Amino acid sequence: AQSVSQHNHHVILSEAASLELGCNYSYGGTVNLFWYVQYPGQHLQLLLKYFSGDPLVKGIKGFEAEFIKSKFSFNLRKPSVQWSDTAEYFCAVTLRNQGGKLIFGQGTELSVKP
Amino acid sequence: NAGVTQTPKFQVLKTGQSMTLQCAQDMNHNSMYWYRQDPGMGLRLIYYSASEGTTDKGEVPNGYNVSRLNKREFSLRLESAAPSQTSVYFCASSESPTGTYNSPLHFGNGTRLTVT
Numbered sequence: 001a002q003s004v005s006q007h008n009h010h011v012i013l014s015e016a017a018s019l020e021l022g023c024n025y026s027y028g029g030t031v032n033l034f035w036y037v038q039y040p041g042q043h044l045q046l047l048l049k050y051f052s053g054d055p056l057v058k059g060i061k062g063f064e065a066e067f068i069k070s071k072f073s074f075n076l077r078k079p080s081v082q083w084s085d086t087a088e089y090f091c092a093v094t095l096r097n098q099g100g101k102l103i104f105g106q107g108t109e110l111s112v113k114p
Numbered sequence: 115n116a117g118v119t120q121t122p123k124f125q126v127l128k129t130g131q132s133m134t135l136q137c138a139q140d141m142n143h144n145s146m147y148w149y150r151q152d153p154g155m156g157l158r159l160i161y162y163s164a165s166e167g168t169t170d171k172g173e174v175p176n177g178y179n180v181s182r183l184n185k186r187e188f189s190l191r192l193e194s195a196a197p198s199q200t201s202v203y204f205c206a207s208s209e210s211p212t213g214t215y216n217s218p219l220h221f222g223n224g225t226r227l228t229v230t
Contacts, residue, residue: 006156009154034218036219042223043204043221043222043223043224044157044204044206044219044221045221046218046219049218090156090157101159101162101172102147102159102219103159103173104149104156104157104158104159105156106154106155106156107154107156107157
């Protein structure tokens, strides 16, 4: 079955530490990949996306993600986190040209200590 | 700009009761979605409507029905609520189905439903 896995359920970091959140998917076809963020008390917002081209994509607020096709992965990174990055992060995948089914991972809660 | 509006924000039901969650978007989007969010399980797609006049099942459709009333509105109905349906429900919309470029989802603020 098609699925998206985020292996880190809760990550706790100090400010200025580097961040990497894992995301793996199990789809057989060509995929579109997304990271969404949900700040406390807010709804989900798009952080970044990958459709084609350069596998290293940059998003808002200094986040980036790298698509590694051979590993079926799309990990999220940030060199130096801030307290304001405290949020829940969701990886999501959809099959290209089969619109409508955006499937989310379980989410990773990030807590950044000031 | 309102974006995606969901009503109600909170609801408590007793087992067996029915209710409809309302969702409306003012961005002229073609596609709309209903998700539920549960701790440790992320967001799971219940139903979606790729375009006006069409609806399709998502990952967890059992116990729910939907109606795409028009281009703006997409409602979710629980005919006989069960405690397992206690969750936070999010409606979302996108300009076109999410498989196409430059069409991210825009989410509403959610409905917190408790079934006792």
